[in-house]
Amino acid sequence: MCALYPRTEALPGIEDTDLDGFLRELRSEAPLLLRFGLFVAALVFHLTPLFTIGRPFPAFLLPKEQLDRHAARLGECQWYWIKQAIFLLKLACGLCWGRNPVVRERMGLAPYGPDSNGWRQK
Amino acid sequence: MRGTHVSFRSAVEPAFEAEADVVVVGSGAGGGAFASYLARQGLVVGVVEAGPWIEPEQYPHSVYGAMRDLMDDWGMQVTLGRAFWPIVQARVVGGTTVINSAICVRTPADVFDRWEREFGIGRGSGRGRLAERVWMHQEALEKELSAEEVPLEALGRSNALAMKGARALGYESHYMTRYVERCAGSGQCLQGCRKRRKRSVNVVWIPEIIERGGFIVSCAPVESVTFEGRRAVGVRGRFLHPKTRERGSSFQIRAKRAVVLAASPTKTPLILWQSGLRHPAIGRFFRAHPGTGVFGVYEHEVDHNIGATQGWSTLAFRDRLGIKLETLHIPLELVASRLAGGGRTLMERLARYRFFAMWCHSIRAESVGRIHRTFFGKGIVRYTLNKEDMRRLREGVYLVARTHFAAGAQSVIPGIGGMPFEIGPHEVERIREASLDPRAYVAILSHLFGGAVMGADPRSSVTDEGGRVRDCDGLLVVDASVIPSVLGVNPQHTIMALARCFAEELLGG
Numbered sequence: 001m002c003a004l005y006p007r008t009e010a011l012p013g014i015e016d017t018d019l020d021g022f023l024r025e026l027r028s029e030a031p032l033l034l035r036f037g038l039f040v041a042a043l044v045f046h047l048t049p050l051f052t053i054g055r056p057f058p059a060f061l062l063p064k065e066q067l068d069r070h071a072a073r074l075g076e077c078q079w080y081w082i083k084q085a086i087f088l089l090k091l092a093c094g095l096c097w098g099r100n101p102v103v104r105e106r107m108g109l110a111p112y113g114p115d116s117n118g119w120r121q122k
Numbered sequence: 123m124r125g126t127h128v129s130f131r132s133a134v135e136p137a138f139e140a141e142a143d144v145v146v147v148g149s150g151a152g153g154g155a156f157a158s159y160l161a162r163q164g165l166v167v168g169v170v171e172a173g174p175w176i177e178p179e180q181y182p183h184s185v186y187g188a189m190r191d192l193m194d195d196w197g198m199q200v201t202l203g204r205a206f207w208p209i210v211q212a213r214v215v216g217g218t219t220v221i222n223s224a225i226c227v228r229t230p231a232d233v234f235d236r237w238e239r240e241f242g243i244g245r246g247s248g249r250g251r252l253a254e255r256v257w258m259h260q261e262a263l264e265k266e267l268s269a270e271e272v273p274l275e276a277l278g279r280s281n282a283l284a285m286k287g288a289r290a291l292g293y294e295s296h297y298m299t300r301y302v303e304r305c306a307g308s309g310q311c312l313q314g315c316r317k318r319r320k321r322s323v324n325v326v327w328i329p330e331i332i333e334r335g336g337f338i339v340s341c342a343p344v345e346s347v348t349f350e351g352r353r354a355v356g357v358r359g360r361f362l363h364p365k366t367r368e369r370g371s372s373f374q375i376r377a378k379r380a381v382v383l384a385a386s387p388t389k390t391p392l393i394l395w396q397s398g399l400r401h402p403a404i405g406r407f408f409r410a411h412p413g414t415g416v417f418g419v420y421e422h423e424v425d426h427n428i429g430a431t432q433g434w435s436t437l438a439f440r441d442r443l444g445i446k447l448e449t450l451h452i453p454l455e456l457v458a459s460r461l462a463g464g465g466r467t468l469m470e471r472l473a474r475y476r477f478f479a480m481w482c483h484s485i486r487a488e489s490v491g492r493i494h495r496t497f498f499g500k501g502i503v504r505y506t507l508n509k510e511d512m513r514r515l516r517e518g519v520y521l522v523a524r525t526h527f528a529a530g531a532q533s534v535i536p537g538i539g540g541m542p543f544e545i546g547p548h549e550v551e552r553i554r555e556a557s558l559d560p561r562a563y564v565a566i567l568s569h570l571f572g573g574a575v576m577g578a579d580p581r582s583s584v585t586d587e588g589g590r591v592r593d594c595d596g597l598l599v600v601d602a603s604v605i606p607s608v609l610g611v612n613p614q615h616t617i618m619a620l621a622r623c624f625a626e627e628l629l630g631g
Contacts, residue, residue: 109427
């Protein structure tokens with residue numbers, strides 16, 4: 001996730017948000033199918049550097065510059081199953097990154113209030 | 123029981139039982155319009171909804187919260203076919219009216235002509251032509267739900283730019299008329315309008331139904347309709363906790379006069395099957411308006427998330443090409459998934475977010491899909507666009523791109539696999555040579571039809587033209603499941619008016 005949304009000069013990365021908290025939320029709340037899809041997508045991300053940048057290592061062992069090239073190329077991949085897996089991963093990252101108040105401020109958007117998580121019981 | 127709301131009950135509590143004159147399953151556009159009409163005629167109406175009742179002040183702010191709290195299956199339901207395209211539906215009291223843009227377009231006359239020609243609908247109801255009845259209800263609904271054009275102060279720059287582009291190209295377009303009273307332009311239609319300006323069913327009709335002596339049962343997915351002989355006499359199911367998914371106690375609601383299904387085109391056929399009905403047309407003739415979005419990149423900030431979410435539209439291409447263009451503000455959280463790339467490349471693209479305007483199109487697709495029931499009892503939709511529809515989809519991207527350029531965009535992000543990430547004005551014709559493979563597009567199905575279609579032929583239609591299910595008594599379908607063709611316009615107004623026509627017939631009968 002941090003490789004897909006890294007910190008740049010212009011924008012905070014996903015590492016600057018409460019990623020751990022988000023993942024905890026996701027693990028406890030998301031339906032099984034979504035969690036499974038994300039697990040598969042993460043596997044795809046880690047196991048494909050050989051095909052994107054010709055390096056026979058899993059992504060977590062790549063140096064920063066190579067990891068970024070891998071993320072960029074995987075994000076452009078047109079092979080449908082890979083594309084869908086990365087789409088799902090980027091969607092989940094976006095849900096975490098896009099609600100961060102610092103990111104929103106940088107984008108000219110008002111910060112979100114807390115989600116109530118409630119419903120009418122009476 | 124009258125005038126109350128009952129929510130989740132745990133498995134240790136006794137089974138819940140109630141009785142109404144009419145039980146309506148589903149509280150979206152169709153169910154809400156139908157139930158409110160009957161409640162006004164003095165009937166005790168029980169509305170049963172699978173999702174929770176969430177007040178506008180409790181709507182989540184974030185997209186994560188909206189997916190979790192408001193959407194069916196977190197919005198992760200997709201069609202199976204050559205490509206996986208998401209189906210967006212809500213699972214909450216108020217149904218999809220909570221998370222749509224409340225767009226109000228009268229049913230075009232050609233839709234009724236087609237229904238009459240191809241499905242024999244509206245020939246001999248004895249109550250006047252269906253078209254006139256639907257339009258009469260639509261006129262009343264527009265007043266009732268305060269339909270109004272997006273006010274200038276709520277437009278935002280994106281909607282204004284779209285109008286500018288259309289004018290430059292010389293085609294007719296308009297600012298949307300929506301069921302929104304004094305829109306505040308907060309750009310949060312798709313996450314639910316926290317300001318209560320959108321006249322969604324949960325805001326307008328559900329409180330009215332309770333006030334008139336009806337009742338609402340929420341967190342209560344209906345499993346089946348119960349019968350006595352041929353007659354539908356109620357519904358049953360088990361409560362489902364909206365957060366933990368824990369199954370609660372069972373419920374049974376008896377209907378003295380009729381059971382009405384309005385659970386959406388993906389759910390209504392399932393309930394019919396689970397109730398033991400075996401008409402061969404159940405689950406068939408599923409249709410939709412698939413659509414996709416195109417970013418225009420402008421020289422100055424557009425801040426497209428400020429202003430009405432969908433404030434501009436054109437029907438100029440509907441009749442000839444089967445394409446409708448409109449604006450659509452896409453929340454920041456979802457933008458990256460629409461942009462190719464990852465890592466620093468993606469972040470550089472995201473950094474231009476404020477300069478983007480997202481406009482989209484949807485097509486009047488003639489492709490037909492089918493709803494199936496899986497071994498686990500869930501519904502899946504098989505749906506793939508044919509070549510002709512794919513040409514429409516691609517042409518829609520081209521038209522949106524041209525409008526962007528006419529409005530002054532410096533470049534456009536077509537979002538079609540195999541094309542450059544970004545193209546300039548001189549490259550716009552390249553879109554017409556892009557792939558017709560559905561897998562090259564990030565599309566979505568927002569308007570769904572069919573699955574329990576109405577018609578005059580008993581072999582090919584599940585209901586007659588009054589929404590009455592064949593081969594049984596006292597069971598109706600009043601949601602978009604009965605609509606046998608695509609409309610080419612936003613369907614909420616049609617669904618509501620059609621439901622009112624069916625309610626009128628039920629009372630008349």
